[in-house]
Amino acid sequence: MSSKGSIIEPLRKEIDSLRQEIRQLRELVDQLKSENKRLKEKLATSKKNSRNSSKPPSSDIVKPQKPQTSENEGKRKPGGQPGHPKHTRPLFREDQINQSHPHVYPCCPDCGGDVELRLDLEPRQLQQIEIEKVPLRREAHLSYAVWCEDCEKIHYKPFPAHVVKAGFFQERITALVAYMKYVCHASFSTIRRYFRDVLGESISRGFLRKVLKKVTTCLDDPYDELLKRLPLETVVNVDETGHKDKGDKFWTWVFRAELYVLFKIDKTRSTQVLIDVLGDDFNGALGCDYFSSYQSYMRRFDILLQFCIAHLIRDVRFLTNLPGKETKAYGHRILDGLRGLFKIIHNRSAYTKASFRAALEQAKQTIIVAATTHVPRVFDKNGKELKSHAKNMVDRFLKHGEAYFTFITTPGMYPTNNIAEQAVRFIVIDRHVTQGTRSFAGRKTAERLWTVVGTCQLQGRSAFNFILEAVHAYFHGHPAPSLIPEPT
Numbered sequence: 001m002s003s004k005g006s007i008i009e010p011l012r013k014e015i016d017s018l019r020q021e022i023r024q025l026r027e028l029v030d031q032l033k034s035e036n037k038r039l040k041e042k043l044a045t046s047k048k049n050s051r052n053s054s055k056p057p058s059s060d061i062v063k064p065q066k067p068q069t070s071e072n073e074g075k076r077k078p079g080g081q082p083g084h085p086k087h088t089r090p091l092f093r094e095d096q097i098n099q100s101h102p103h104v105y106p107c108c109p110d111c112g113g114d115v116e117l118r119l120d121l122e123p124r125q126l127q128q129i130e131i132e133k134v135p136l137r138r139e140a141h142l143s144y145a146v147w148c149e150d151c152e153k154i155h156y157k158p159f160p161a162h163v164v165k166a167g168f169f170q171e172r173i174t175a176l177v178a179y180m181k182y183v184c185h186a187s188f189s190t191i192r193r194y195f196r197d198v199l200g201e202s203i204s205r206g207f208l209r210k211v212l213k214k215v216t217t218c219l220d221d222p223y224d225e226l227l228k229r230l231p232l233e234t235v236v237n238v239d240e241t242g243h244k245d246k247g248d249k250f251w252t253w254v255f256r257a258e259l260y261v262l263f264k265i266d267k268t269r270s271t272q273v274l275i276d277v278l279g280d281d282f283n284g285a286l287g288c289d290y291f292s293s294y295q296s297y298m299r300r301f302d303i304l305l306q307f308c309i310a311h312l313i314r315d316v317r318f319l320t321n322l323p324g325k326e327t328k329a330y331g332h333r334i335l336d337g338l339r340g341l342f343k344i345i346h347n348r349s350a351y352t353k354a355s356f357r358a359a360l361e362q363a364k365q366t367i368i369v370a371a372t373t374h375v376p377r378v379f380d381k382n383g384k385e386l387k388s389h390a391k392n393m394v395d396r397f398l399k400h401g402e403a404y405f406t407f408i409t410t411p412g413m414y415p416t417n418n419i420a421e422q423a424v425r426f427i428v429i430d431r432h433v434t435q436g437t438r439s440f441a442g443r444k445t446a447e448r449l450w451t452v453v454g455t456c457q458l459q460g461r462s463a464f465n466f467i468l469e470a471v472h473a474y475f476h477g478h479p480a481p482s483l484i485p486e487p488t
Helices: 003-046 161-166 171-182 188-197 205-218 220-232 271-278 292-301 309-319 325-346 353-372 389-404 418-434 440-459 463-475
Strands: 145-148 153-156 235-245 248-256 261-266 285-288 304-307
Touching: 161 463, 171 188, 171 205, 171 440, 171 463, 188 205, 205 220, 205 440, 205 463, 220 261, 220 271, 220 440, 235 271, 235 418, 248 271, 248 418, 248 440, 261 271, 261 440, 271 292, 285 292, 285 418, 292 304, 304 309, 304 389, 309 325, 309 389, 325 353, 325 389, 353 389, 418 440, 440 463
Parallel strands: 235 285, 285 304
Antiparallel strands: 145 153, 235 248, 248 261
């Protein structure tokens, strides 16, 4: 081997070794880049909250601090603000007053001279209310024995049927227990303390459970009436929330129609609940979030869905928090389109009916184009497209983009599912305060009383008066009242 060859060969080996090292370093850099991107996405996912995702507000354990105001801005004083109208309670009518207490000077307070009563001038009034010292009225029904000489028997006259049905608690106090439990969010312990300390009666938890079971029977017919009417509605909004019952997972479903709300507790969150409640002949439009059960129901029975745009906005906001300029820009383009849509909705009064719908259609096209074009994509070494949040978003629009805009052509439909979420909010509070339910009977009671409370609130009716009316009808064998308002 020549001297030249002896020099070139080691150099060639060294070059090959360096090339191999460079390849390894490049692979390591690619691996670190991929890992860095994954970690950034994981970090963005960990920062999900109720503003940039479908997570409930209760999941925001650590709230961001409110921005501090400068000293020059000053703090607003508590109470009524300047310019707000004053609100005063109207006086009771004369026929509503149980007792009047006159206050008259016997002589002049200044000089001690004689005074004359002036009935032509209205007296000043200070009205008060008070509960009775003993608000309970205790009654006894006595059936006396009579002797019959002919048949030589003692007979006792049966108690009236409504008295037997009522048992220890009469109508108003029965309705009060249900009202305290499901409107005031009082636990059994709280109700027992109220009866002991205020009303002077000791009652057990078991007896309270029996009272609520009786109220459940009173409300069966009003509840079933809504259950039968629900499949006939043209627009229904649906939502669901999970909870535990003796360690088992259950779901409370809310079905919100125009004039009433119906609650249904089920073991599952599947499409079968929708089939059980709405049936397979439902021909209306369903407002909901993007959960898979609603998509399945739409595919099986070819119904109209209105996916909640508020949920969509939170998912799009999440895109703007991800690493990568292209993904951020993609999310901002969709957000700009959604802002334009709601700007039109908020300025509804500036449009005619035809121009309003045309403007909505134009905004719809702008959003769909923004969501389905110039989409950032990620590919592996073999050219196969990888999963990404941007790809999930464009796939959603390609499959169900039209379902976000059903409200444009469906009267009575809202672009968001807020009305269903608002209807379910008070029962979440109720569960946290009262520790929820622990049996099938408890779930059945909750379904009916939540339905009454939610529906009465929607219609501006008194839930207590409705419960009282239902209890009275049950005790006296009359038809139960209806939760469906009379047509006007």
